[in-house]
Amino acid sequence: MKALDEDLNKELEKLKSRGLYRTLRTVEGPTGRTVRIDGRDFLCFCSNNYLGLAGDARLIEAAREAAERYGCGSGASRLVSGTLEIHRELERRIASFKGKEAAILFPTGYMANVGAIPALAGEDDLVIVDRLDHASIIDGCRLSRARMLVYGHGDLEAMEKILEKRTGFRRRFIVTDSVFSMDGDTAPLAGIVDLAEKYGAHVMADEAHATGTIGDGGRGLARLLGVEDGVAVSMGTLSKAAGSVGGFIAGSRALIDCLRNRARSFIYTTAPAPPCCGAALKALDIIEEEPGLRDRLMRNAVLLREGLASLGYDTGSSNTQIVPIIAGGSERAVSLSLFLHGRGILVPAIRPPTVPAGTSRLRITPMATHTKEDIEELLSALEEARGAE
Numbered sequence: 001m002k003a004l005d006e007d008l009n010k011e012l013e014k015l016k017s018r019g020l021y022r023t024l025r026t027v028e029g030p031t032g033r034t035v036r037i038d039g040r041d042f043l044c045f046c047s048n049n050y051l052g053l054a055g056d057a058r059l060i061e062a063a064r065e066a067a068e069r070y071g072c073g074s075g076a077s078r079l080v081s082g083t084l085e086i087h088r089e090l091e092r093r094i095a096s097f098k099g100k101e102a103a104i105l106f107p108t109g110y111m112a113n114v115g116a117i118p119a120l121a122g123e124d125d126l127v128i129v130d131r132l133d134h135a136s137i138i139d140g141c142r143l144s145r146a147r148m149l150v151y152g153h154g155d156l157e158a159m160e161k162i163l164e165k166r167t168g169f170r171r172r173f174i175v176t177d178s179v180f181s182m183d184g185d186t187a188p189l190a191g192i193v194d195l196a197e198k199y200g201a202h203v204m205a206d207e208a209h210a211t212g213t214i215g216d217g218g219r220g221l222a223r224l225l226g227v228e229d230g231v232a233v234s235m236g237t238l239s240k241a242a243g244s245v246g247g248f249i250a251g252s253r254a255l256i257d258c259l260r261n262r263a264r265s266f267i268y269t270t271a272p273a274p275p276c277c278g279a280a281l282k283a284l285d286i287i288e289e290e291p292g293l294r295d296r297l298m299r300n301a302v303l304l305r306e307g308l309a310s311l312g313y314d315t316g317s318s319n320t321q322i323v324p325i326i327a328g329g330s331e332r333a334v335s336l337s338l339f340l341h342g343r344g345i346l347v348p349a350i351r352p353p354t355v356p357a358g359t360s361r362l363r364i365t366p367m368a369t370h371t372k373e374d375i376e377e378l379l380s381a382l383e384e385a386r387g388a389e
């Protein structure tokens, strides 16, 4: 025991000396446009609660009603006695929201990816992934034991070369984030769908950050580009713009039936909690019915991106509500983050291994509920930080 602790402490010291040690901060009360930490209010620019729905009174009421009707927990896994009416209702709702035949709910988006990929691909298959795909996609691919090949970020030519050369597999999948979580740029999904059709591959798109934020009715990037039919496996999460928690896959009836039978993170875990499902159902209604929320979010993102560009900050290729400042080394990212903290603004530094070495950053995420003054306050703090560098 002691020897293990000594060993672990050495590893932790190494992380600290490289500026990669992580700690948790505790938010007191709800997470919204502002958050309270250690009794102090901060403007929050680091939440995926993009539309501000996590604290919306209508979602809270829907969660309360679901708890009263179904209880707080589901009590069992889905295939035993954990499937409640509200799970089926939410799955039907997600299917209609995504315009697919069927959908399956997972406790989180992470679990959707690590469950679905190994259920669809195995040793005889090939999975082709973007270099910047989310960790849950990479973990799903590793668990699947399929051959995994990585193409440069958004590089359709590299993808085509792989599709041309690497033949002889039972099935080939291209798996991509639709909105990249740390860069805030979008995948060339129309080109990916074309290539998949040309070479007989299947597309899986992770719409975690596009669900509720992009496309007609907030239905995602595939919808925006009109290529929904070319995405066989459409993954999304209810944990970000939808303000609740949960992951899903939408697709054909055969696909969803297969996942119900094979996805281990669906089968071997307790069914999602009813209050979260109730909140998610309400969120999907609001997302569809209130496009103004999305408009406000995107207006804030544009205001922020333009302001940062005029201050000389590098925001990479962001074209969504995720706006990074690529700082380079971890120290610069941490010192920018500390500077903002001193000004009452919360934007933690994102460092390796979450992003590649040398690309540490501030990942800034405006929300629909931020005011123009909030964005201006952030920009003016960053202008001061520039001067202090």
Ligand SMILES: Cc1ncc(COP(=O)(O)O)c(C=O)c1O
Residues within 6 Å of the ligand: 108, 109, 110, 111, 113, 134, 136, 177, 179, 181, 206, 208, 209, 237, 238, 239, 240, 246, 247
């Ligand atoms: C692209 C992407 N996929 C999947 C996930 C996992 O979703 P969840 O937070 O619901 O587990 C995330 C978020 O962390 C993500 O950014």
